[in-house]
Amino acid sequence: MKVQIRQAIKSDAAAILALIQELAVFEKEPDAVVVKEEDIKAHGFGVNPLFQCLVAESDGQVIGMALFYPRYSTWKGPTLHLEDLIVTESHKGRGVGTALYKAFIEHAYTSGVNRIEWVVLDWNNTAVQFYKKSGAQVLQEWDTVQMDRETMAHYLKKKK
Amino acid sequence: MKVQIRQAIKSDAAAILALIQELAVFEKEPDAVVVKEEDIKAHGFGVNPLFQCLVAESDGQVIGMALFYPRYSTWKGPTLHLEDLIVTESHKGRGVGTALYKAFIEHAYTSGVNRIEWVVLDWNNTAVQFYKKSGAQVLQEWDTVQMDRETMAHYLKKKK
Numbered sequence: 656m657k658v659q660i661r662q663a664i665k666s667d668a669a670a671i672l673a674l675i676q677e678l679a680v681f682e683k684e685p686d687a688v689v690v691k692e693e694d695i696k697a698h699g700f701g702v703n704p705l706f707q708c709l710v711a712e713s714d715g716q717v718i719g720m721a722l723f724y725p726r727y728s729t730w731k732g733p734t735l736h737l738e739d740l741i742v743t744e745s746h747k748g749r750g751v752g753t754a755l756y757k758a759f760i761e762h763a764y765t766s767g768v769n770r771i772e773w774v775v776l777d778w779n780n781t782a783v784q785f786y787k788k789s790g791a792q793v794l795q796e797w798d799t800v801q802m803d804r805e806t807m808a809h810y811l812k813k814k815k
Numbered sequence: 816m817k818v819q820i821r822q823a824i825k826s827d828a829a830a831i832l833a834l835i836q837e838l839a840v841f842e843k844e845p846d847a848v849v850v851k852e853e854d855i856k857a858h859g860f861g862v863n864p865l866f867q868c869l870v871a872e873s874d875g876q877v878i879g880m881a882l883f884y885p886r887y888s889t890w891k892g893p894t895l896h897l898e899d900l901i902v903t904e905s906h907k908g909r910g911v912g913t914a915l916y917k918a919f920i921e922h923a924y925t926s927g928v929n930r931i932e933w934v935v936l937d938w939n940n941t942a943v944q945f946y947k948k949s950g951a952q953v954l955q956e957w958d959t960v961q962m963d964r965e966t967m968a969h970y971l972k973k974k975k
Binding site for chain 1: 968
């Protein structure tokens with residue numbers, strides 16, 4: 656079965672969300688996704704898109720995606736961040752992930768950025784090995800920090 | 816001495832770069848900064864700015880900054896990423912970092928994002944404790960992955 660990589664369009668939003676939800680289950684956070692199909696449409700396919708997305712299509716169905724957006728390094732300048740690289744379970748092991756990864760790197764290289772970056776769960780050995788084999792560097796000394804909206808409100812109240 | 820927090824302007828570029836370089840030395844990567852003053856001007860203060868910056872000014876001098884830009888979470892929607900929170904060594908311990916941090920959180924909260932995020936070096940205990948005390952979550956299981964431009968070219972050549 657032939658797999659085609661193409662830019663996502665607005666009508667892919669439902670398929671994109673299904674892949675996002677599938678990854679959240681895999682990452683042991685099944686209830687973490689608050690984004691809705693309408694959000695995907697508005698955020699990715701409006702006047703000022705917050706992300707870009709490549710999808711892998713096979714037999715008329717979206718079976719994988721690479722979703723990314725620009726970031727800025729104060730050391731290296733403009734970069735691209737790969738937020739999600741997802742292939743649906745039933746199509747894993749056919750090279751679809753590699754094809755999406757390569758298409759993303761091609762896009763990034765052509766765009767002229769000095770760096771691409773993303774994060775990986777340290778227990779996801781398959782992914783860690785895949786990235787290392789491609790020449791990417793896995794940096795273990797940087798920890799991700801996050802604050803949600805409720806905590807922001809709480810912190811601002813406390814600091815008044 | 817009174818400290819004022821304000822939006823950075825183009826003529827702050829040299830002071831911003833000096834702070835970036837000071838942080839790179841602290842993070843044991845003194846040669847990592849390839850960005851120049853002209854880049855800061857073009858990337859942050861052009862028609863499509865790649866980042867926003869708040870600076871702390873005291874006695875006419877920029878002594879600290881919070882530099883950030885939008886990101887996108889496929890779980891939570893639009894977020895803001897705090898790339899650098901820096902206070903120059905000679906002005907540390909006076910609450911300037913906290914004032915910048917608070918101003919950033921205020922800006923993020925008002926902008927409506929569901930999450931703010933950043934990274935911290937795991938050996939930088941002062942920073943880790945500061946963030947934890949503010950209510951932020953430090954996630955240790957996510958590793959940062961990066962690929963530089965040279966490696967991108969190498970990978971694409973190999974995969975042809």
